[in-house]
Each structure stands twice: as structure tokens, then as C-alpha cells.
Amino acid sequence: MDREPASGDLPPYLASLNPEQQAAVLHSGKPLLILAGAGSGKTRVITTKIAYLIREKGVDPRSILAVTFTNKAAREMAERARRIDERAGDAMLRTFHSFGAWFLRRNGSLGSLDSGFVIYDDDDTTALLSTIMEDAPKAEVKQMAQSISRAKDFFLSPDDPGLARINYREEFRAVYTQYEERLRRIGNVDFGDLIKKPVEILRGFPDAARRFRDRFRVILVDEYQDSNIAQFELLKELCGSETYVCVVGDDDQSIYRFRGAEVRNILEFPDRFPGTDIIRLERNYRSTAPILALASSVVDRNKDRLGKTLRAERGNGKTPVLAFLPDQDAEAAFCAELIENSARSGTKRENGVRAAYSDWAILYRTNAQSLGFETELLRRKIPYRVVGSLKFYEREEVKDALALLSFLINPRDEVAFRRVVNKPARGVGAATVDRIARAAAAFSEESAQAGGDLSTAARALLPELSAKAGAGITAFLGAIAAGALTLNVDKPDDIVASNGVIASNGVIAGNDVEPRNVSKRQRTKSREELRAGEGLSVCVVKLVQDAGIAGYHLAHDEIAGNQRIANLQELANAASLYPASREGLLEFLEHIELDRSAEEERKENSEDSVTLITLHNTKGLEFRRVIMTGIEQGVFPRDDKKGDDLEEERRLFYVGATRAMDELYLSSCAMRRMFGRTMPVEPSIFLREIDRASLRVIGSAPYEFASANRVSRSGKAGALEKKSEEGWQVGDRLFHDDYGYGGVAEIRESEEGPVVRVRFETGKELHFLSLHQSSRFMKVGDD
């Protein structure tokens, strides 16, 4: 009865929803908070709601703003909504940051920001800051950069009395002030500005605010539990009395506190938006009951939560497995073994289909852990893809190329200038660069026109410089100028520039012409149709060659050089998707800063492969079979996490476990290599918190786990300690990488420690020393 709603006349796309989902879609009139548990179909609710509003309520798609957490989620959401109703493609689906960039390109001038700004990433921010904190160690600069970023997350300006709670250091306020001043002069923005500045503009210019409220009548926010204070402020400014606002989230899945996310945003939403209706989605359609029970038993320990009761609609299933393993090599082998067995022929999915590699995901806490798995999977020829660790845009040569492009766009970009002006060495040393920077700064005090333009300043200084430095500067500026020539002169379709200001008639200029439309058209071309040398790539190739970046890397490092050239070529290929104009370049740079996942997308659809991914990156994803690895104290949870931080780690565990649809495996090692040294580690405290009934333990478990579902070993009392150390006794079954299954036939002491005689199923008999620490084999369950 609670399966199908009693409403007969609903269109199929609505009728197939459960009553709560349906209520959420049909809801109107008041603010709505949807508390959506893991796997409860929240994406479906949002996409359906968008389609429903357009189709049934006659809402103009262009007046709908849907905010997601990642660009990937935004794309997926757009696609799913479009599948229900094509017109949903006209709704604005973006991340908070990308929305902020869109906003500032149009309205930045209200906050004295030129529309041609470039977005600084953390690296650039740190580079700028290090020119302010001249002789501070880099670690200190980095920390300060982080503090500034955090301050912006909390919507704190340099003059805010509350700054101390971000960073208690005295100089923080002064550094923050200087940083803001420098960034303003350069004319660029950092990540935090993409949220903070729009709020300031909306507050300072009520007319602008009114226009935006008129435009966006419906605002939907996904993953609301991970929004920060500044984002909350932005949401508030965008919402007028007429705006329909709906936020969706799950307090148990809030995992970005470290980055400024504020769980209270979701907990206190009803207070901030009076009259809020709350709808709970508590039916889980993804995981089997034991998986859900396991996940819940851990997160249930948290104090600060709304609490919910997730019901597993799929019913019972395989009991999750916890494997205790000697070390990370054994862990990698364990994962590979599971995957190979299932893919080869062994286990089949419940519907009888052979498991695919893509059914599997290996989850870990830190990116560094992926390496061991990669090595093992490579060795066994199991196809895999690593999600998120692709640091393509962070590579030195790529950043060099991007700095050239940034400087081309914005000659005030001191960070970019400093990065590449003397690369390769052109005799332009630090002293010269400082002189130029000072001269440019002086300019901006005299005339707003020349304001901080480093090219102009450098040219003006030429007569005073040494012959060597002068020649270097000339060469560099020449390369930049030549690059600029490859861009088409700004035409009337110079949309960004013409849309820089809100038109006086009260309509946001550019409403009917999206600045992205040029490239949207181009992007629909398949990759194959595009050749290097087309579009923007001409500019990239020319700059990289003329400015000597390609030559520098080729000459500098013989081995890595060719790879670096290939990376630069790859960057040029990516640029070919954009028109060779100033706007195209701006768009290209913005895309790179805000959406670095594009490269992974291609692989995603290609080969059937195992997914290697950090726990954080799994948000919003699901897999049939999940292995959560490294469930050890110090790794997960990390170090001495306690209090709120520990609760966040618990939520991370919950997120990871609830990704699994059919099968869940946990692995915990006795030893782990850290900083090159192998160290003993304790099992994670989370393992102790798991409801033991929803777990099957295999491997050489520490004593406390060697009970319950495991056949316990009745050893001599005095051998207890030894058991947890060695964990072997006669009769134990094991699996060896090279020899297959076997059983322990005899244990005897020797000078080097216990020696174990193993009889394998092949009939082979071998002696091993110190079994526990070997990576070649592992204990398997008795059943």
C-alpha cells in the first residue's frame, strides 16, 4: 500500500515515485527541506521536480536555478532532467562556484571587478601570498592561504572581528588585508571570492538583487549539508519573498567540514526560512539490508545528528565481509583476488549475469593509498581507472602554459608573470622582477588606466635595465604579443564584454544570449572531428613554443621531457574545443579552474574497469561491489581525530559503506608502510562499532574479533598474545599468491621465529617463516 500512490491520473514519470518522493515533487508555496537518506532517490526527485515545474506548472525553464556540489553532478542532473522534458536543458544547473563566476562576469563591475578576470587556484593564491610574506617559510604561507580561504568560506572580511576564530595569529588580519588589496589590483579572484563577492554585490546594489530575484523564481540546492556559510548567505540574497526554495541533503553525509562546510546550514534551515516544510526520504533503494545495517550502526554513534531510520527496500542480501590482512600488499592482493574470482566465472550477480570489472570499486581514505592497488591490478592485467587523483592541471608544464595564457588575458596578473617571465632563464632575475612589479604598482596609484599593467611597466623600464635583462623582457613580451595575435579581434559577439553591466531597462543583459553558447555548439562536435591546430589550440601551441616553455622542459629533463610535451599537446587539444578569441580563452581558463573532472569523463564511458577512488570522491556514486580498504586507526579515522572531527570521519565511513549495492568488503591491515617504513597499526575503532551480526570476519583477526561469526581458536591462555601477533595455528586455511589454497600442517619454533609447514591443495608442501608478515598469502575463512 505504501508502494504505489493512490493517484491514478498522474503521468508515468510521477506515478512511479513513492509517496514521499511524490510529495516532494508536487510541493509548492513554502520553503522545502528534503532530508534524503543515502540511496533514497534524491537526484530523481530533483530532476523530476525540475521537469514537473516546466511541464505541469508552466514554469519558464530559464527561471530555474539548480545548484549542485560538483560539475559532474550538475551534468548528470541536467541530462536526467532533459530525459523527462527536453526544455529542462534551459534551466541553469551549476555548482555554487560556477554560478558565482557566471554572476561576476556580468556584474563584477559593480564590485570594481573587470569581466576578464582569471580564477586563482590554491597554488596561485599561495604564490601571491608569498610575495606578501616575503621571508616566511613556505609551510607558513600555505597555512595562511588556507586561513584566508576558510575566512571567505565563513564570509569573514579582513575587518571582521570574528577573524581570530579562523587564525589566532596577530598578523593574520594584516596579511589578509594586503592579500585582498593585491588581488584587487591584479583584477583576479580566488575560489572564495566566487561566492563572497556576489553576496556583497547583491547586498550593495538592491536593484541588481531585485533583477536576480525576478529572474530565478525557483532555486534548488543539492547536497545542502556540505554548503558553507558564504553559500548560505548567497542563497539568502538570491531568495526573495516570491522565490520557491528547496534544499536537499543528509546531515549524515556531511563530510566537508574541514573545508568550511557548515552542517548547521541544514540543521537550522527551518529557522532561517520560516514556514519550512520538511519531507523525509527514508526508503533506501540501493543497498541490501545487511549493508545498510552495518553503515547505520557506525553513524548511529554520532551525537550531533537529526537521526533517521533508513529502510532497505531491497531486503536481505550477502553479509558484509571484514578481512584482517598482514599488510597493504596482501590487501591489494585480496582486492585483486576478489575481483578476479568474480569476473572470471566464480560468483555471479543475483540476476545471473557475470560480474563486470565496473561493478567493483576500491575505496581508500587518502590518494596516496591508490598506488599499491594500481601496481597490483596492473600486474594482474585488471583494467582500472583512478578517479580524482588526476592532477593534470597541476603539473608544472601545464601550469606554465596556463600562466602564459592568463598573462595574455590579464597583463596585471603578477602571479602568472612571475611564474614564466624567466622560464627559461632569460637573465631576468628576482631583482628585476621586483622592480617591474613595484613600477606597475606605482602606476596604479598615478593613473587608473595603466593600473598595475606589468607589460607596460616592463616596457617603460627597458632603458634602465641591463642589456641581458632588457633582451629577456623583450623576448618574453614579444612571445606574449605574438600569442595575442592568434586571437581574433573582439567582434560584436564579444558577449562577455557587452554583458559586463546590467542593462538599465531592468533586464539582465545577456539573458537571452548565453556567453557559453559559442562553445556549447562546438562541444557537441565529437573529439575526433577536432584536430589540433584548430580554434584556441593555435594560440596555446604558439605561446608555448615562442615563450620557450616547450623547449625549456624538453631540454631540462630528458626522460620526463617528452611526457611533458605530450601533456602540453593534450592541453592544446583541450583548447581546440574553444574559439580562438579572447572570450574563448577566458572560457577555457574558467573551465579549467572550475571543472577539472573533464579528463576523467572520457575514460568513464570507455572500458569496463575497476574504480579506484577516495572515500570523499564517492559521494553521489554507487557500485554493486565495494571494498573499503585501510580501515585502521591512524588511517581511517586519521590520527588523533576526536570530537567533531571524529564524527565527520564516521560520516565518511557511512558514505563509503552506503555506496555498495550488493556486496561490501572491509579490509584492515596489521602492518602498513608509512614514510617508507613498515609500522604496526591497530584496527580502526569503527570496526568495534559495527553491529557484529552484520559482519563476517576472515583472516588473522586480532583477538577481540576472533569470535562471533568466526570459528574461534581454543589456544592455551598464555598463547593469547602470541596469537594476536602471529595469528596462525594448525588447521588454518590460507591462500597463497603462487601456490593457491592450503592448510597449516605443523608449527614449530626456530631461531628466526615460528616456522609453519603448509600443505597446499596441489599436494605441494612448503615451509614458511614468520607467516604473519608475509605479503604472499593470507588467511581465509573456515566456511
Added chain:
DNA sequence: TAGTTTTAAGTTTTT
């Protein structure tokens, strides 16, 4: 000042 060698430090998680 550029490029080398030596020493130290460090791994969360990301828009």
C-alpha cells in the same frame, strides 16, 4: 644568479 647537491619534511579529504 643558475644550477647543483644536501637535508628535511610530509599524506587528508576538494569547489
Added chain:
DNA sequence: CTTAAAACTA
């Protein structure tokens, strides 16, 4: 162990 930062030499 790997990488980045400081120290040193040509």
C-alpha cells in the same frame, strides 16, 4: 620512499 625546501658551489 618521494618530494620540496634550504644550502652550497661554479
